[in-house]
Amino acid sequence: xxxxxxxxxxxxxxxxxxxxxxxxxxxxxxxxxxxxxxxxxxxxxxxxxxxxxxxxxxxxxxxxxxxxxxxxxxxxxxxxxxxxxxxxxxxxxxxxxxxxxxxxxxxxxxxxxxxxxxxxxxxxxxxxxxxxxxxxxxxxxxxxxxxxxxxxxxxxxxxxxxxxxxxxxxxxxxxxxxxxxxxxxxxxxxxxxxxxxxxxxxxxxxxxxxxxxxxxxxxxxxxxxxxxxxxxxxxxxxxxxxxxxxxxxxxxxxxxxxxxxxxxxxxxxxxxxxxxxxxxxxxxxxxxxxxxxxxxxxxxxxxxxxxxxxxxxxxxxxxxxxxxxxxxxxxxxxxxxxxxxxxxxxxxxxxxxxxxxxxxxxxxxxxxxxxxxxxxxxxxxxxxxxxxxxxxxxxxxxxxxxxxxxxxxxxxxxxxxxxxxxxxxxxxxxxxxxxxxxxxxxxxxxxxxxxxxxxxxxxxxxxxxxxxxxxxxxxxxxxxxxxxxxxxxxxxxxxxxxxxxxxxxxxxxxxxxxxxxxxxxxxxxxxxxxxxxxxxxxxxxxxxxxxxxxxxxxxxxxxxxxxxxxxxxxxxxxxxxxxxxxxxxxxxxxxxxxxxxxxxxxxxxxxxxxxxxxxxxxxxxxxxxxxxxxxxxxxxxxxxxxxxxxxxxxxxxxxxxxxxxxxxxxxxxxxxxxxxxxxxxxxxxxxxxxxxxxxxxxxxxxxxxxxxxxxxxxxxxxxxxxxxxxxxxxxxxxxxxxxxxxxxxxxxxxxxxxxxxxxxxxxxxxxxxxxxxxxxxxxxxxxxxxxxxxxxxxxxxxxxxxxxxxxxxxxxxxxxxxxxxxxxxxx
RNA sequence: GCCGGGGUGGCGGAAUUGGUAGACGCGCCGGACUCAAAAUCCGGUUUGGGUGACCAAGUGAGGGUUCGAUUCCCUCCCCCGGCACCA
Numbered sequence: 001x002x003x004x005x006x007x008x009x010x011x012x013x014x015x016x017x018x019x020x021x022x023x024x025x026x027x028x029x030x031x032x033x034x035x036x037x038x039x040x041x042x043x044x045x046x047x048x049x050x051x052x053x054x055x056x057x058x059x060x061x062x063x064x065x066x067x068x069x070x071x072x073x074x075x076x077x078x079x080x081x082x083x084x085x086x087x088x089x090x091x092x093x094x095x096x097x098x099x100x101x102x103x104x105x106x107x108x109x110x111x112x113x114x115x116x117x118x119x120x121x122x123x124x125x126x127x128x129x130x131x132x133x134x135x136x137x138x139x140x141x142x143x144x145x146x147x148x149x150x151x152x153x154x155x156x157x158x159x160x161x162x163x164x165x166x167x168x169x170x171x172x173x174x175x176x177x178x179x180x181x182x183x184x185x186x187x188x189x190x191x192x193x194x195x196x197x198x199x200x201x202x203x204x205x206x207x208x209x210x211x212x213x214x215x216x217x218x219x220x221x222x223x224x225x226x227x228x229x230x231x232x233x234x235x236x237x238x239x240x241x242x243x244x245x246x247x248x249x250x251x252x253x254x255x256x257x258x259x260x261x262x263x264x265x266x267x268x269x270x271x272x273x274x275x276x277x278x279x280x281x282x283x284x285x286x287x288x289x290x291x292x293x294x295x296x297x298x299x300x301x302x303x304x305x306x307x308x309x310x311x312x313x314x315x316x317x318x319x320x321x322x323x324x325x326x327x328x329x330x331x332x333x334x335x336x337x338x339x340x341x342x343x344x345x346x347x348x349x350x351x352x353x354x355x356x357x358x359x360x361x362x363x364x365x366x367x368x369x370x371x372x373x374x375x376x377x378x379x380x381x382x383x384x385x386x387x388x389x390x391x392x393x394x395x396x397x398x399x400x401x402x403x404x405x406x407x408x409x410x411x412x413x414x415x416x417x418x419x420x421x422x423x424x425x426x427x428x429x430x431x432x433x434x435x436x437x438x439x440x441x442x443x444x445x446x447x448x449x450x451x452x453x454x455x456x457x458x459x460x461x462x463x464x465x466x467x468x469x470x471x472x473x474x475x476x477x478x479x480x481x482x483x484x485x486x487x488x489x490x491x492x493x494x495x496x497x498x499x500x501x502x503x504x505x506x507x508x509x510x511x512x513x514x515x516x517x518x519x520x521x522x523x524x525x526x527x528x529x530x531x532x533x534x535x536x537x538x539x540x541x542x543x544x545x546x547x548x549x550x551x552x553x554x555x556x557x558x559x560x561x562x563x564x565x566x567x568x569x570x571x572x573x574x575x576x577x578x579x580x581x582x583x584x585x586x587x588x589x590x591x592x593x594x595x596x597x598x599x600x601x602x603x604x605x606x607x608x609x610x611x612x613x614x615x616x617x618x619x620x621x622x623x624x625x626x627x628x629x630x631x632x633x634x635x636x637x638x639x640x641x642x643x644x645x646x647x648x649x650x651x652x653x654x655x656x657x658x659x660x661x662x663x664x665x666x667x668x669x670x671x672x673x674x675x676x677x678x679x680x681x682x683x684x685x686x687x688x689x690x691x692x693x694x695x696x697x698x699x700x701x702x703x704x705x706x707x708x709x710x711x712x713x714x715x716x717x718x719x720x721x722x723x724x725x726x727x728x729x730x731x732x733x734x735x736x737x738x739x740x741x742x743x744x745x746x747x748x749x750x751x752x753x754x755x756x757x758x759x760x761x762x763x764x765x766x767x768x769x770x771x772x773x774x775x776x777x778x779x780x781x782x783x784x785x786x787x788x789x790x791x792x793x794x795x796x797x798x799x800x801x802x803x804x805x806x807x808x809x810x811x812x813x814x815x816x817x818x819x820x821x822x823x824x825x826x827x
Numbered sequence: 828g829c830c831g832g833g834g835u836g837g838c839g840g841a842a843u844u845g846g847u848a849g850a851c852g853c854g855c856c857g858g859a860c861u862c863a864a865a866a867u868c869c870g871g872u873u874u875g876g877g878u879g880a881c882c883a884a885g886u887g888a889g890g891g892u893u894c895g896a897u898u899c900c901c902u903c904c905c906c907c908g909g910c911a912c913c914a
Contacts, residue, residue: 221908224831228910235914253914266914306912331912341914349828350912420913536908609852610839616907618839626852629867636867675843685841688851695851764847769895771847809894815846819894 011635013599013728020728021122029073029744030124034525036078042526043069043081044506044565046534046542047131050085052110054117056574056581056619057535059591063604064571064613064683065533066123070724071677072530073124074748080526081124082509084131085111088433089498096432097466103432104460107134117592121600122727124744129512133501134432138508140455141518142500143437147448148556150438154200157446160425164192169468171429196427197436197494201548205230205419207562208547217567219614222539229540231420236406237338238413240265240315243323249273249315252337252418257401260390261344261365263355265315266308266329268339274311274328283309284328291330306331306354318412319391329354337418347382365390366398424545426497431462431469433495441482441489450483456491469493502542503549506532506564519558532565539570569681572616581619589619601726602628608683608725630691631729634722637698638715638733645715646708647738652754654706662700666714667755669693673721674751683725690721712737720749765790766817767799775816783810790816 024030032040045065048058062083069081085107092103099106111132118125131138149155163172167185171194182189201208209230212223235254242249249265267274269291278285287309308329315324331350332341345355346364355362366385384398392408393401406413427436435456437449449456459477462470471477471493482489504518510526511519528550534542543565550564573580576587594603606627611617655663669689676686697718702708716737723730723743734743763775763786773796777786787808791797800818809817 221831225909228830231910231913233913251914255914329912331914333913336913338914343914348914350914353912418913420910539909612840615840620839620853622853623839630852632867672843680843682841682843684839685843685851688841691851762847766846766895769846769893774847807894809846811846811895815895817846817894 011632011729013601016732017120017122017600017728020731021119023731023742024124024744027742027745029742030081030126031128032078032080032082032126032526034522038076038078040526041069041072041077041079041531042529043072043079043531044509044529044533045083046532046538047084047086047502047505048114049089049091050087050107050110050114051091052113054114054121054591056589056591059121059603060574060607060613060617061533061535061571062118062121062123063607064569065531066121066727067604067608067677067683067724068531068533068681069124070727070744071748073744074720074723074746075678076747080129080509081126082129082131082512083118083123083125083127084129084505084509085114085133086498086502086505087111087132087134088495088501090430090432093430093432093464093466097464102460102462103464104134107132117595120595121591121604124727129509131505131508131512133434133498133505134458136455136457137515138505139434139501141508142434142496142504143449143454143456144451145504145518145552145556146496147437147451147454149199149552150448154203154552155426156198156200157195158198159193160196160198161191161193162196164190166190168466196425197438197492198423199426201424201545202419202421204548204551205232205421206417207551208421208544211547211563215563215566215568218565219568219570222536222543222568222570225539226544229421229544232417233419234415234417235337236402236413237416238318238342238405238409240318240324240342243314243316246273246313249326249340250338251340251342252416253342255344255347255398255402256405256413257384257387257393257396257398258344258347258365259319259342259401259405260387260393261346261363262317262324262342263345263361263363264324264343265326266332266341266343266351266354267311267326268332268334269328269330270334271328271332271339277311277313277328281312284311287328306350306357308354308358310358318409325360327354327358335422336420349382363389365393424497424548426500427494428497429469429493430495431464431471432458433498434458434501435471436492436494436496438492439480439482439489440492441484441487443487444482444484444489447482447484447489453483458495469495471495499541499545503545504553506546507550507553507559517558519553523558524560527559528561528563529565531567531569533569533571536570536572543568569613571613572611574617574619576619578618594624598624598628599631599728601631601729605631605687605726609687610684612682612684630694631726633698634694634718635729635733637694638719638736641711641715644702644708645712646705647712648705648709650709650713651706654704655710656703656707658700659702659704659707659710662696662714663710664755664758665693665696666710666717667751670717670721670749671751671756674748677724686721687725690718694718717749719743720746761813763813764815765796766815767796768820769817772796772799779813783808786810786816790818 043065045062065081069079073079087107092107095106096103133139146155165172165182165185165187167187168182172182172189181187209227209232212226215223233254235252236256237250237252238256239248239250251265269288274284274288278288306329308327311326311328313326315326317324331354332339343351343354345351345360345362347366352362365387366381367388387393387396387398387401393404396404406415435458437454437456439447439449441447459474462474464470478491478493480489480491481487506529507519507523507527510523514520546564550559551562553559554562576589579585579587581588591603602624606624607617609627610620610623652663672689673686676682697714702711719730719733719737720743727744731743758779760776761779763777764771765773765775775789775793791800791802800820804821805818806821807819809819
């Protein structure tokens with residue numbers, strides 16, 4: 001711990017930070033205006049759930065955002081950086097029951113506390129634009145949007161399976177199911193099929209996939225995760241005719257080239273045909289029911305054994321006419337393709353395992369490109385190749401064979417594209433969420449609430465018991481009249497998934513106070529977001545839903561752009577002792593305590609210095625103290641070198657030799673920091689370069705007037721370069737240096753090309769790839785002269801026998817490598 | 828299982844296009860200041876050898892390409908992330 005030392009150091013972060021924050025607030029510098037003619041730049045960090053306290057992950061996320069925002073503001077752009085709160089969700093209901101308050105009061109209290117914390121960290125938000133998603137003036141437009149989607153056929157209602165807690169009489173989210181039991185009641189969770197609302201995201205699957213190619217500012221990792229999630233595969237649907245005259249069974253396959261290798265068909269336990277068979281066949285019924293239990297968590301299935309039962313039915317092979325048995329199999333899922341597959345055990349691992357287990361035939365129909373045919377022991381080959389033993393397909397390559405199959409089967413097959421992506425179930429049977437604006441009328445069926453009757457306000461004086469949603473029994477909410485016929489009807493009591501609110505908030509920040517419509521022309525001014533910053537945990541769901549909503553809003557005519565976020569930065573986790581900070585591990589560091597003890601600037605500096613933003617960051621108390629030490633050194637230099645500073649115009653020609661070197665390093669630092677912050681977003685290396693320059697400046701002893709002007713210029717520049725990262729202390733130092741106006745509004749430094757020019761450069765000299773020394777040469781010195789000087793330098797020439805030199809490699813400005821034969825080469 | 832990212836001093840990390848490996852910070856060691864300590868400042872700090880200038884080895888392991896490899900290729904080991912009976 002660093003203790004206070006009032007004599008040698010009077011850096012007082014508490015005082016400086018509230019002083020600087022007051023000045024920024026009074027000058028209203030963070031308010032963004034559409035009338036600003038400068039190029040606009042929209043920086044957005046993922047808004048938090050209002051839990052009541054910021055955690056270190058937030059601090060890291062929002063520091064990155066603020067650094068980028070402040071950098072662009074100094075670059076002369078019109079910067080929008082808003083903030084809000086993702087305020088619906090289950091924690092508020094739980095807290096309300098525990099603390100005997102209402103979810104609304106709990107949420108609003110938390111928001112007030114978190115805003116104070118955000119302000120104390122010096123983040124420059126345009127608070128006029130604050131969005132709180134649980135307020136009706138926000139969610140009314142989301143309700144409107146949903147009714148529009150319903151009219152366009154993009155929202156619909158369908159039965160779907162959910163986790164049901166029989167004691168609490170409520171639906172559970174996957175994360176509320178622990179070891180197959182309800183997290184609160186401890187009762188075994190059941191699978192239930194209930195009516196749910198869905199949004200047809202699959203209608204945009206193709207565009208959501210192809211749009212990723214244009215997102216050059218997104219990490220490849222995130223794009224790949226989205227591609228996998230959408231899971232496009234093109235294949236062929238084939239109809240197999242049942243031998244019992246019961247119609248056809250349609251299968252989806254990506255490997256129609258192996259059609260002659262099919263030895264059985266397999267159906268998902270949920271397949272409609274299986275439902276019929278269950279009634280007659282006890283064995284099938286028992287099997288299907290045992291499968292129902294496995295459903296709770298897909299990821300937990302892991303290496304489950306493939307099981308199945310024969311149905312006793314057969315289909316006819318569409319080309320050979322052979323009879324193929326139909327099985328019900330555990331590894332076939334109803335939600336993908338057609339819920340039925342043609343099994344080719346010779347060329348598919350799962351089909352193979354299943355065939356082995358139940359003694360079904362295995363028939364190879366693919367020969368290797370190398371001509372190696374399988375010889376009994378090696379019967380599984382999943383790669384494509386040349387088709388054999390397949391009648392008219394024999395001799396064709398796999399792609400050729402697939403084409404041919406389509407021709408041969410005629411109307412019994414068709415090329416189709418299948419997606420893993422499923423429609424988004426947006427219904428939640430919970431209280432603290434946005435009401436789904438629908439009415440159930442006994443006569444007219446489902447009717448959307450009229451736009452002029454929106455919002456459907458969530459009642460806020462309710463009794464919560466942690467069991468079922470109070471909306472179900474609240475007559476004043478539920479009983480209404482049908483918007484269509486005017487007769488008594490019932491409101492929908494489901495609320496939206498909270499991902500619904502976070503899917504469009506980024507757009508609403510532009511039109512935050514528009515009372516007439518969801519968006520207005522200001523959305524076109526600011527969108528798309530120039531830079532979005534948030535955790536990798538949202539790589540798929542949130543970012544996919546937001547991209548989907550952007551396209552919906554575009555197709556409704558509110559936006560012109562195709563994608564919401566031009567550039568995306570996924571920041572890494574904050575770790576302590578190698579593990580994610582969590583209450584259960586007891587390794588949580590509270591940002592509040594850090595700000596209290598070290599100040600916001602130190603917290604920001606440490607966060608940005610300890611690791612590059614995408615990487616996980618190991619919390620280190622000693623690292624934090626190092627950050628504080630650096631700020632103090634900077635503070636002291638500015639305050640104690642007054643006598644060595646002179647104001648004036650710098651004359652580079654008048655600098656001392658050491659002065660020229662420092663001048664050059666200053667401008668190299670500007671140029672590198674600009675690249676690191678603006679392009680590479682490696683804030684850690686930018687800080688390292690500023691630190692290196694600060695060290696050089698501290699050692700510098702000015703020898704003349706020009707040198708002293710340089711010291712002043714160097715200090716001034718340092719304060720500019722560091723401002724995005726440590727805004728408070730630099731704002732104060734700017735004032736101490738006699739700066740006019742706010743540093744936050746000053747232009748970003750530009751490197752002087754004269755300083756970057758070099759007459760002489762150090763050339764590394766290698767012999768056989770091994771460094772043997774270096775040589776100072778003129779920048780334009782020719783190779784012949786360099787060779788002569790290498791040979792003339794005794795420290796270098798002792799490694800070189802001139803008669804044995806085989807080759808000279810010269811990389812201009814970098815290195816000379818002399819390749820010498822005769823001796824043993826190493827390296 | 829498949830896909831992706833990574834493995835560099837005691838620690839966090841740097842090396843931007845194949846061209847000086849270890850920037851910057853932490854820690855540690857030594858010194859200055861001090862009655863003493865803290866703070867601060869100065870010096871050192873990859874490993875091995877040498878008083879030293881220097882020499883040798885060295886970026887998970889092994890091989891390859893190259894004048895030259897942390898960087899590119901192949902095989903293997905380990906860690907992290909994502910996806911998954913997806914036909």
